[in-house]
Structures are given as structure tokens and as C-alpha cells.
Amino acid sequence: MRFTKMHGIGNDYVYVNCLEEKVEDPGRVAKLVSDRHFGIGSDGLILIKPSKNADFEMDMYNADGSRGAMCGNGIRCVAKYVYDYGLTQKTNISIDTKSGVKYLELTIDNGKVSLVKVNMGKPILKASQIPIHSDREQVIRQPIDVEGREYYITGVSMGNPHAVVYMDDIKNLEIERIGPAFEHHPAFPDRINTEFVHVLDRSTVEMRVWERGSGETLACGTGACAVAVASIVNGYTDGEVTVKLLGGDLRVFWDRKEDLVYMTGPAAIVFEGEILL
Numbered sequence: 001m002r003f004t005k006m007h008g009i010g011n012d013y014v015y016v017n018c019l020e021e022k023v024e025d026p027g028r029v030a031k032l033v034s035d036r037h038f039g040i041g042s043d044g045l046i047l048i049k050p051s052k053n054a055d056f057e058m059d060m061y062n063a064d065g066s067r068g069a070m071c072g073n074g075i076r077c078v079a080k081y082v083y084d085y086g087l088t089q090k091t092n093i094s095i096d097t098k099s100g101v102k103y104l105e106l107t108i109d110n111g112k113v114s115l116v117k118v119n120m121g122k123p124i125l126k127a128s129q130i131p132i133h134s135d136r137e138q139v140i141r142q143p144i145d146v147e148g149r150e151y152y153i154t155g156v157s158m159g160n161p162h163a164v165v166y167m168d169d170i171k172n173l174e175i176e177r178i179g180p181a182f183e184h185h186p187a188f189p190d191r192i193n194t195e196f197v198h199v200l201d202r203s204t205v206e207m208r209v210w211e212r213g214s215g216e217t218l219a220c221g222t223g224a225c226a227v228a229v230a231s232i233v234n235g236y237t238d239g240e241v242t243v244k245l246l247g248g249d250l251r252v253f254w255d256r257k258e259d260l261v262y263m264t265g266p267a268a269i270v271f272e273g274e275i276l277l
């Protein structure tokens, strides 16, 4: 199987052009290629497919083979792939996903995509639609007991579920222990992506993320959007937020009039290859 390895600020996936390749059992392939010793090494697998509803379709799988509904870093890379490899000449494109069609604006430098602005759609705050078990309409600073310690979560869906936790120190976080405890907590019927956030000022936060199905990643685009929305809802930041992640920064703007979230960031091609499945 031919593939292209790409990343969005360090959130790396194996990309397959399914206009040319056929991938049987993508869940199994995702597990195989994601292994950093026996495979290629990645946070998961992303298939680029033709679409009847949009210019292209993105079909994303986590490293454990589970299928994801949306991938913010991934969709920027899909946009870079289709433009740089000549599948489109358009600089405003649409990409269908399991959480609906997304619209993207490409910035071109020397004939290649250098930056992508994604309309990530409406943030979902209704507990039942995230979903998170709660006796409230919205999960805003809701207490939760995780391994005998009390945390306060804010729940947001960007097409995929996120629990946002605010802390004073995220550098000394035992994320390998606490991450899975959140991911598999009974409060989250579909598991959860968890973001651990330290607010720096009214327009800047730093975060780490334990992703459902992939573990700690260097960045999470939908997670950064969820963090920006949660920070605004909690009154910690204003409408435009720079989210600092281990792999780099993303700029997130929540247009409250339209109730749409915009995320801007880079995308990079690392190498191409062929793997024997």
C-alpha cells in the first residue's frame, strides 16, 4: 500500500489516496501502520476518498483502529495533500467527514499549501449530544471523581467528544496514568478525548491532550477548538485564542454571531512510502 506520512504540528497520521488505492479493513490497517516499531509509526490512519457531497472525503482512524468522526490536524493535511499533489487547483475546498462537510481556505506559498483555515462548524455543549452522563443541560465545571481525586470538567463536542480540565501545572502531569482513567471513565459512554489546560492570559492557553484511541498526541485540532470554546464559556479568555500544544500553536476564533469555530494552522508532508500489508 502506497502512503504519505504527514503531520499537523506533530499530530502525525499515515495518509492513503483512496482515489488510487483500495484499503480493506481500515481499522486493522490503522493498528498496523500506527505501531512505532512494527509499522510506520503514527497517531492513526487517514483515507482520502472521492465524495458526492464535497470535493473530497476524509475517513479517519485512531491508532487502536477505532474510527474517529473528525480530525482537525488531519483535515488540514488532507487539504495540503489534494492541492500539492494536483488533485485540485481550488484554494477554497470542501471536505466531507463523519461529522459533516467542512470548508477550508488554503494559503499558498511557492505553489504549496503553507497554512489552512478550517471552518470547524458549531461547537456542541449539550451534555446529551457530546455525550457525557450529566444531570445538567451543559457540562460546565462539573465535578468528576477520577481515581479518587476530584476534577472539574467542561464538556464540548466538535463532532467528537472532549472533556476539558483546567490546572495550574500541566508539565508535571502523570498523563500516562490519568489519561486512560478519563478515557475509560463510566461518565463517557463513547470514551472521551481529554484536554489538560493551563490558562496563560486572556488570549493564550497551553494544553496537553490524551486522545481517545491514540493516547497522548503532540497536538489535537478538535481538542484545541474544544479548549478555546470551554475557555470562553468559562470566562477565562476572549473570543480569539492561541492554543499552545506540545507540537506547536493553533489559532482558534469562535464567531459567536455565526456560532462557528475557525481554526488556523500549518500542515506538513514528511515522506512517501510503500508498506507491505
Ligand SMILES: N[C@H](CCC[C@H](N)C(=O)O)C(=O)O
Binding pocket: 011, 062, 067, 068, 069, 070, 071, 072, 073, 074, 160, 161, 193, 211, 212, 213, 214, 217, 219, 220, 221, 222, 223
Ligand atoms: N487528533 C485529532 C482528533 C482525533 C479524535 C479521535 N481521537 C477521536 O475522537 O476518537 C484532531 O486533530 O482533531
